[in-house]
Amino acid sequence: MLMNSKFLSSAAFLTAKPFASNFRHAGSSQITLAAVRLSVFASCSSWSSSSLSRNSSLPPLKSVDTSLAVLEMDRDRLSLLRDAAAEFPPPPGKKFSYGTAGFRTDGSLLHSTVFRTGVLAALRSLKTEKVIGLVITASHNQEADNGIKVADPDGGMLTMDWEVYADIIANAGDANLFVKAVEEIVKKEDIQFGSASGKVLLARDTRRSGPSLVEAARKGIEAVSGVSAEGKGVLTTPQLHWMVRATNKGSVGSESEYFDTLSSAFRSLLDLGPSGVSERGPLIVDCSNGVGAEKVTCLQRSLEGLNDMEIRNTGRNGEILNYLVGADFVQKEKVLPQNFDAVRDEGKRCVSIDGDADRLVYFYTGQSVTELTPVLHLLDGDKIMALFAAFIADQLRSIVNVTGSAVKQESFAPVIPGYGAVKFGVVQTAYANGASTRYLQQNLGLEVVLTPTGVKHLHEKAAAYDIGIYFEANGHGTVLFRDSFVHWLKKNGDTLPAVEGKLAAKRLEAVSELVNQAVGDALSGILMVELILRYQGWSIQQWDTIYTDLPSRQLKVKVLDRSVITTTAAETRVKSIPQLQEAIDNEVEKYEAGRAFVRPSGTEDVVRVYAEAATQELADNLAREVGLLVHQLAGGV
Numbered sequence: 001m002l003m004n005s006k007f008l009s010s011a012a013f014l015t016a017k018p019f020a021s022n023f024r025h026a027g028s029s030q031i032t033l034a035a036v037r038l039s040v041f042a043s044c045s046s047w048s049s050s051s052l053s054r055n056s057s058l059p060p061l062k063s064v065d066t067s068l069a070v071l072e073m074d075r076d077r078l079s080l081l082r083d084a085a086a087e088f089p090p091p092p093g094k095k096f097s098y099g100t101a102g103f104r105t106d107g108s109l110l111h112s113t114v115f116r117t118g119v120l121a122a123l124r125s126l127k128t129e130k131v132i133g134l135v136i137t138a139s140h141n142q143e144a145d146n147g148i149k150v151a152d153p154d155g156g157m158l159t160m161d162w163e164v165y166a167d168i169i170a171n172a173g174d175a176n177l178f179v180k181a182v183e184e185i186v187k188k189e190d191i192q193f194g195s196a197s198g199k200v201l202l203a204r205d206t207r208r209s210g211p212s213l214v215e216a217a218r219k220g221i222e223a224v225s226g227v228s229a230e231g232k233g234v235l236t237t238p239q240l241h242w243m244v245r246a247t248n249k250g251s252v253g254s255e256s257e258y259f260d261t262l263s264s265a266f267r268s269l270l271d272l273g274p275s276g277v278s279e280r281g282p283l284i285v286d287c288s289n290g291v292g293a294e295k296v297t298c299l300q301r302s303l304e305g306l307n308d309m310e311i312r313n314t315g316r317n318g319e320i321l322n323y324l325v326g327a328d329f330v331q332k333e334k335v336l337p338q339n340f341d342a343v344r345d346e347g348k349r350c351v352s353i354d355g356d357a358d359r360l361v362y363f364y365t366g367q368s369v370t371e372l373t374p375v376l377h378l379l380d381g382d383k384i385m386a387l388f389a390a391f392i393a394d395q396l397r398s399i400v401n402v403t404g405s406a407v408k409q410e411s412f413a414p415v416i417p418g419y420g421a422v423k424f425g426v427v428q429t430a431y432a433n434g435a436s437t438r439y440l441q442q443n444l445g446l447e448v449v450l451t452p453t454g455v456k457h458l459h460e461k462a463a464a465y466d467i468g469i470y471f472e473a474n475g476h477g478t479v480l481f482r483d484s485f486v487h488w489l490k491k492n493g494d495t496l497p498a499v500e501g502k503l504a505a506k507r508l509e510a511v512s513e514l515v516n517q518a519v520g521d522a523l524s525g526i527l528m529v530e531l532i533l534r535y536q537g538w539s540i541q542q543w544d545t546i547y548t549d550l551p552s553r554q555l556k557v558k559v560l561d562r563s564v565i566t567t568t569a570a571e572t573r574v575k576s577i578p579q580l581q582e583a584i585d586n587e588v589e590k591y592e593a594g595r596a597f598v599r600p601s602g603t604e605d606v607v608r609v610y611a612e613a614a615t616q617e618l619a620d621n622l623a624r625e626v627g628l629l630v631h632q633l634a635g636g637v
């Protein structure tokens with residue numbers, strides 16, 4: 001408000017919709033299921049919050065009460081913001097886009113973008129009057145890349161309205177133009193400087209460019225008066241999102257609380273499980289040479305031997321992040337990561353996580369029908385979702401059975417007396433294997449929604465259910481519980497008629513603690529898979545048989561400008577080049593069970609091609625042919 005009088009300059013360049021709060025978890029309820037034990041994981045937090053929590057020297061407007069003085073202060077603050085921004089000039093000629101999952105590019109080109117995103121996160125904190133998160137990571141990208149992502153107050157992705165602002169300020173030109181863009185945002189959002197103080201939690205992954213980018217982000221955050229940065233050190237992306245959510249719900253939101261919450265929920269779920277539930281043998285974890293190695297070690301410690309894990313690809317001897325390892329590599333290339341051996345590890349239960357530990361895919365090696373040497377069997381995000389969905393449907397059915405109520409047929413919405421219809425649905429993208437969609441719809445009777453790629457789209461749809469599960473085939477996903485449904489379970493679970501009903505209610509309540517409610521999380525995902533396998537008494541091979549994937553292939557095609565391709569129908573059809581879509585349609589028709597689509601990546605400078613068909617050979621051929629069409633008709637290089 002105080003800035004507004006002064007910030008009425010320049011053309012109305014902002015076309016973004018007015019701010020609409022998407023904070024869905026307001027309230028101060030405690031988030032832990034069991035009492036949080038005093039932590040033994042202090043060593044798991046690598047730097048203390050105080051190490052980065054230096055407040056800006058910018059003058060707080062709060063203390064000023066005459067308008068002349070306010071204007072003076074405004075000028076001071078603006079010139080300080082301009083000076084700070086001038087330290088981080090944008091690289092000439094480079095255009096930045098917030099993309100599928102934040103800004104990503106070569107780490108050496110990102111300092112200005114990261115500084116400016118720091119400013120944006122600070123403004124977002126003032127606007128929402130909540131804690132915001134920033135994480136410096138490029139996830140599965142090569143080591144030289146880096147990136148930055150904003151976590152909103154509910155721990156989810158930055159609201160899409162503000163992505164527009166992120167793009168504007170990242171591309172605003174020199175420090176003067178940048179400050180002008182900031183003024184416009186302040187004006188548009190009616191951000192109050194005098195009365196509010198803000199906080200931004202800041203974390204990074206293990207990339208070499210991380211520390212200097214954290215510094216740039218901190219300077220950006222603290223260049224906004226009244227806002228402080230709290231350094232959280234090296235964290236997985238989902239840990240940071242979890243902490244933002246927890247802090248805004250009135251919890252401590254520390255790393256030790258995170259591990260305590262997960263391990264307590266896991267312990268409770270084991271106690272609530274069928275008797276005689278035993279471990280399925282050690283799980284081998286491929287940590288992608290990234291942050292996951294340290295954090296899985298912490299998780300193991302917090303589980304105190306409850307689930308045996310062997311850790312590989314830790315990066316502790318200088319091995320390169322994401323190089324021939326990790327969830328993205330295994331899922332896309334369908335080959336074993338480094339340090340896994342098809343024969344020596346034959347039949348063992350393995351999982352790969354990605355560079356920032358927000359994705360997981362399981363796999364094992366074993367004989368195939370057609371080949372003599374062991375082959376990789378991938379249990380991707382789709383199969384993980386199917387496992388989760390079947391488990392949750394079972395619990396809901398148990399409650400419905402004991403209450404003698406009905407399951408509505410049109411979609412899976414069991415009616416629980418006293419609560420009503422529990423809306424339960426699943427969300428996928430076009431990359432989901434066709435066999436998984438069929439399994440979810442036909443075997444489990446679930447409603448399946450398709451969205452464009454990117455967790456922000458899936459999350460939004462899943463949050464519309466009482467229990468909504470979303471997963472990308474690449475292994476990013478989670479299970480979201482509506483707050484009111486969890487409250488109902490807590491209050492009424494014990495009053496359900498039979499022991500199975502009570503147990504099912506308690507299990508669901510514990511699952512809402514075990515599974516990260518902010519964002520997909522490889523660590524909590526692993527615990528959930530491990531738990532369900534133990535409940536079912538299944539090996540990974542038995543889990544694999546719930547359905548058989550249709551053979552598929554993914555390719556990347558380099559084109560001059562990937563933005564020439566725009567898509568429609570949840571990214572399954574090309575809109576901007578009709579002759580390309582027509583040619584793809586003609587090609588797909590030639591293949592038994594054929595399906596193919598192309599879309600520009602939001603994280604890499606490529607066009608992605610996806611193809612499915614009745615045999616692997618056919619899927620490979622279809623992908624190759626469609627790739628050639630992209631090359632010919634969309635400016636391949």
Ligand SMILES: CC(=O)N[C@H]1[C@@H](OP(=O)(O)O)O[C@H](CO)[C@@H](O)[C@@H]1O
Binds near residue numbers: 100476604608
């Ligand atoms: C096919 C694929 O796996 N795409 C990934 C990848 O996005 P692209 O826009 O396709 O580059 O990275 C995103 C962020 O991690 C993830 O959400 C998404 O699923």
Ligand SMILES: [Mg+2]
Binds near residue numbers: 139140354357358359
């Ligand atoms: Mg990731």
